[in-house]
Amino acid sequence: MPIAFEKVSYTYAPGTPFSYAALKEVDLAIEMGKITAIIGPTGSGKSTLVQHLNALLQPSDGQVLVLDRIITHADKPKQLKSLRKNVGLVFQFPEYQLFEETVLKDVMFGPLNFGVSEEEAKKRAMETLTVVGIDPSIAEKSPLDLSGGQKRRIAIAGILAIDPKVLVLDEPTAGLDPQGSKSMMQLFTQLNRQYEKTVLIVTHDMEHVLNYCDNVVVMQDGKCVTHQTVKEFFNDGKLLHELNIKVPNVLRFKESLAKGGMSLPEGISDLQTLAKAIAGRIKP
Amino acid sequence: MSNIALGRYIPLDSLIHKLDPRMKIIAMFFLLIAVFVPAGYPGYGVLGVFIVSVLLIAKLRLNFIFRAMKPMAFMLVFLLMINVLVLRTGYVLFSFYGFTVYSDAIYQTLYITFRLALMIMITTALTATTKPLDLTLAIEDLLGPLKRFGVPAHEIAMMISIALRFIPTLIEETQRIMKAQASRGVDLKEGKFKEKIMAILSLIVPLFVSSFQRAEDLADAMEARGYVPSATRTRYKQLKRTLKDYIMLFIVLLLLGGLITLAFVV
Ligand SMILES: Nc1ncnc2c1ncn2[C@@H]1O[C@H](COP(=O)(O)OP(=O)(O)OP(=O)(O)O)[C@@H](O)[C@H]1O
Numbered sequence A: 001m002p003i004a005f006e007k008v009s010y011t012y013a014p015g016t017p018f019s020y021a022a023l024k025e026v027d028l029a030i031e032m033g034k035i036t037a038i039i040g041p042t043g044s045g046k047s048t049l050v051q052h053l054n055a056l057l058q059p060s061d062g063q064v065l066v067l068d069r070i071i072t073h074a075d076k077p078k079q080l081k082s083l084r085k086n087v088g089l090v091f092q093f094p095e096y097q098l099f100e101e102t103v104l105k106d107v108m109f110g111p112l113n114f115g116v117s118e119e120e121a122k123k124r125a126m127e128t129l130t131v132v133g134i135d136p137s138i139a140e141k142s143p144l145d146l147s148g149g150q151k152r153r154i155a156i157a158g159i160l161a162i163d164p165k166v167l168v169l170d171e172p173t174a175g176l177d178p179q180g181s182k183s184m185m186q187l188f189t190q191l192n193r194q195y196e197k198t199v200l201i202v203t204h205d206m207e208h209v210l211n212y213c214d215n216v217v218v219m220q221d222g223k224c225v226t227h228q229t230v231k232e233f234f235n236d237g238k239l240l241h242e243l244n245i246k247v248p249n250v251l252r253f254k255e256s257l258a259k260g261g262m263s264l265p266e267g268i269s270d271l272q273t274l275a276k277a278i279a280g281r282i283k284p
Numbered sequence B: 001m002s003n004i005a006l007g008r009y010i011p012l013d014s015l016i017h018k019l020d021p022r023m024k025i026i027a028m029f030f031l032l033i034a035v036f037v038p039a040g041y042p043g044y045g046v047l048g049v050f051i052v053s054v055l056l057i058a059k060l061r062l063n064f065i066f067r068a069m070k071p072m073a074f075m076l077v078f079l080l081m082i083n084v085l086v087l088r089t090g091y092v093l094f095s096f097y098g099f100t101v102y103s104d105a106i107y108q109t110l111y112i113t114f115r116l117a118l119m120i121m122i123t124t125a126l127t128a129t130t131k132p133l134d135l136t137l138a139i140e141d142l143l144g145p146l147k148r149f150g151v152p153a154h155e156i157a158m159m160i161s162i163a164l165r166f167i168p169t170l171i172e173e174t175q176r177i178m179k180a181q182a183s184r185g186v187d188l189k190e191g192k193f194k195e196k197i198m199a200i201l202s203l204i205v206p207l208f209v210s211s212f213q214r215a216e217d218l219a220d221a222m223e224a225r226g227y228v229p230s231a232t233r234t235r236y237k238q239l240k241r242t243l244k245d246y247i248m249l250f251i252v253l254l255l256l257g258g259l260i261t262l263a264f265v266v
């Protein structure tokens, strides 16, 4: 039951003067049950890539394997609902998809579409709203009257309430406050650890990649340039330099310490452990 | 949705593309009048040859013209049915199941088909070769003399150019919202009637909301930069008439005159 891209190419508006090859022969296998970060510069094809996962886009060439389904250019995939129930995709700027009269109804919309009963949908909606940090007191408000960050959380709750096996998030924290984006990332980690969900996150934030993700895929110019574990990735200084990636502060600090003669054990990636390790070195 | 051909600008480099948009609009009007001159089939033949050669000079592919005409196919089938039912003049062509089809029904339908096809080709020759912004500039200029009678020429042109500017944005937005809702299990093709209504609502409401939002933002941004419709302003892009434009208009007038002579004098 893997997720794999096999020589997948995608061209927007083929056969017109505006045609654009957004993906070029991407080969990629995503590990199930892990959190995978997808990074890369603007316009490198990240959003295009993830839209193949629930067949919103069909490859122009090659094939995509998702949960025992094969998506190719030729076939007219039927019963997409069963696929979309299992692969939940949260779009970049999902706040524009809200339309129901109340927040609660909007979150219930997805589960209801996938045949969940009214009661169950309501229960799930209330749960997910709490989980994403929305106060139940605004459940009866119109989603259009809320702040941008609140709208974003509600939109994410709308997908979580569907309870998909695979969760794909396209820049879920862009534009959120630091505290909010941190708790959002912690939520995804929790979903992964506790419910064994496979999570894919498109992000520009290297701190998030370092702190919350297991694997990392780097897209560049429509191609997948590397795919490895986060640990290996941030240890490969040459590659990071080649890809022009900003190394997270913790790692840079550690590196400077190493240059100054204080070498710390490998695998430290967060501030607290680093502080402890340093303290342990200084005291005795 | 992105391959709509009717009214779309095709960026090519040709003689027709370079003509002055004002003169092109005037020429288009004369040609549209020419379509309604009752010069019979010979007249339409001449006009048809003229328009097709203009389109060829503009380097447009005929395939594009056919695509532009596609939306009218449905209308024509409908028209043919009505004509067959209603028109009972001319000689009998054939009959089936006690149903007689008269020659005039076919003749009349063909006549209207020709007219419509010509009109679409004429307007396509204008819109496919003129940038939307140039078109609005030209409309503003042409409406200029009417300002004296209180016609808000600049405002009309501004409205048209803003509307044109946002058509691709709206199409993009629609596609995006459709995808987002599809991820939430919306299926526009299958499903029961009630589900379909819900599906359409889930598309239209966000589209309206974001359109209003965008309109408001745009108005604010314009005001913040001191936009006053009635202010006198100069233009970055100056429209210029050249000898070629006058020759083009002359040819069109010659054609119109010829058709009128053909219809009423000969
Ligand atoms: N609907 C579309 N029609 C035509 N071209 C498109 C369309 N959507 C995206 N593209 C093009 O495909 C390329 C890849 O776009 P994509 O949205 O996948 O980039 P991205 O990596 O997600 O970028 P970002 O980080 O800005 O979100 C871009 O160059 C873009 O111009």
Ligand SMILES: [Mg+2]
Binding pocket: A046, A047, A048, A092, A170
């Ligand atoms: Mg993107």
